[in-house]
Amino acid sequence: MKIGFDCASHTEVAEILSLSVSPNDIIYANPCKAPSHIRYASTKNVKKMTFDNITELYKIKAHFPDAECILRFKAHDPTPSKNPSEGALYELSKKYGVTIDYSREILLQAKKLGLNVIGLAFHVGSGQRNVRTYTRHIEEARRIWEIAREVGYTFTVLDMGGGFMYNNFEEAASAVNTALDNEFGDMIEQGGIDIVAEPGRYVSAPAFTLVTSVIAMREEREETGEKRMVYIADGLYSNINAAFWPGELTYPTVVKGKRTYTAKSTLPTSSASSDSGIEVEEEDNGSMDQEGGISTLMRGDLQEYSIWGPTCDCMDIVIEDALLPKGIEVGDWFVFKDLGGKILISLFLYFDSKVIGGMLTITGQ
Numbered sequence: 001m002k003i004g005f006d007c008a009s010h011t012e013v014a015e016i017l018s019l020s021v022s023p024n025d026i027i028y029a030n031p032c033k034a035p036s037h038i039r040y041a042s043t044k045n046v047k048k049m050t051f052d053n054i055t056e057l058y059k060i061k062a063h064f065p066d067a068e069c070i071l072r073f074k075a076h077d078p079t080p081s082k083n084p085s086e087g088a089l090y091e092l093s094k095k096y097g098v099t100i101d102y103s104r105e106i107l108l109q110a111k112k113l114g115l116n117v118i119g120l121a122f123h124v125g126s127g128q129r130n131v132r133t134y135t136r137h138i139e140e141a142r143r144i145w146e147i148a149r150e151v152g153y154t155f156t157v158l159d160m161g162g163g164f165m166y167n168n169f170e171e172a173a174s175a176v177n178t179a180l181d182n183e184f185g186d187m188i189e190q191g192g193i194d195i196v197a198e199p200g201r202y203v204s205a206p207a208f209t210l211v212t213s214v215i216a217m218r219e220e221r222e223e224t225g226e227k228r229m230v231y232i233a234d235g236l237y238s239n240i241n242a243a244f245w246p247g248e249l250t251y252p253t254v255v256k257g258k259r260t261y262t263a264k265s266t267l268p269t270s271s272a273s274s275d276s277g278i279e280v281e282e283e284d285n286g287s288m289d290q291e292g293g294i295s296t297l298m299r300g301d302l303q304e305y306s307i308w309g310p311t312c313d314c315m316d317i318v319i320e321d322a323l324l325p326k327g328i329e330v331g332d333w334f335v336f337k338d339l340g341g342k343i344l345i346s347l348f349l350y351f352d353s354k355v356i357g358g359m360l361t362i363t364g365q
């Protein structure tokens, strides 16, 4: 096994090259690149790059005719909108990829332009909860592989992108291995294929924890219809843009003085109102001599709150209906774990800036 790098922009390529990585170990895996970024890749001899449209082929022909092109095909995500607990958290296929039906035509165009297409890429969607999706797309890759052979290309690279999650990684890896054996076993045996995976969130999600404080509160008032609202020091426009995507944000641990409250399972919302269904671990983090210190809060000990970011924008809502321990106050702390998947990555690393050094971000008073 070998380690390489998937870069999505000029800045990322420059960052990785500055670490003395060989250009051969980089895939510029963004199918829609700015022409100047393709020229930059050309000057640095970063040859492997993905494409999924004819305009991109013309750009590559103009700016880097020796590039080693990789065709990105479209994944078929079971859409989260149909079932919020299935499929991918992020449907990248909305933005990228050619259909199988179109693959022959685009490969013929590449051939006409005299471009070197060396393989295939796909991405099953980030945070993919259905591991069968890998199987399906490895099967499809094999079909396009044959189409490429008919067009006159002998592929050598299969890049299966990312999507891997912590909680189903073993299952996903097993599905991938079985499908690869079934579909590409002959080539793997002969050493005629480079299989690439680009795990992103699997590596980066646990690297970031956000600790943010409660800065303001609004109590519920029946007479005016006002709801109980908590305002925290961080929000959608800073570190918690995970709130944009259903299923991405995990329930925050609440730290109140010496006590810590951590939801046991998924994000408890006020709509899950069964008395026995919601459990929160309450831990006394102040007294070392107390044994265990964990108790369970039930529905009656919890209150409904909406959680808001600090900006004056009404879009800046973090959780619409959360069940939190009763008596949240200004000065309490919320701890959001595993924010390094798309969240901080999208904000800080992608395109425009350098890698940030810290693993723990603290915002608050």
Ligand SMILES: Cc1ncc(COP(=O)(O)O)c(C=O)c1O
Residues within 6 Å of the ligand: 006, 029, 030, 092, 123, 125, 126, 127, 161, 162, 163, 164, 198, 199, 200, 201, 202, 341
């Ligand atoms: C081409 C490509 N590869 C890999 C990744 C990483 O995906 P994930 O974080 O789901 O593993 C992404 C994420 O956007 C991507 O666009």
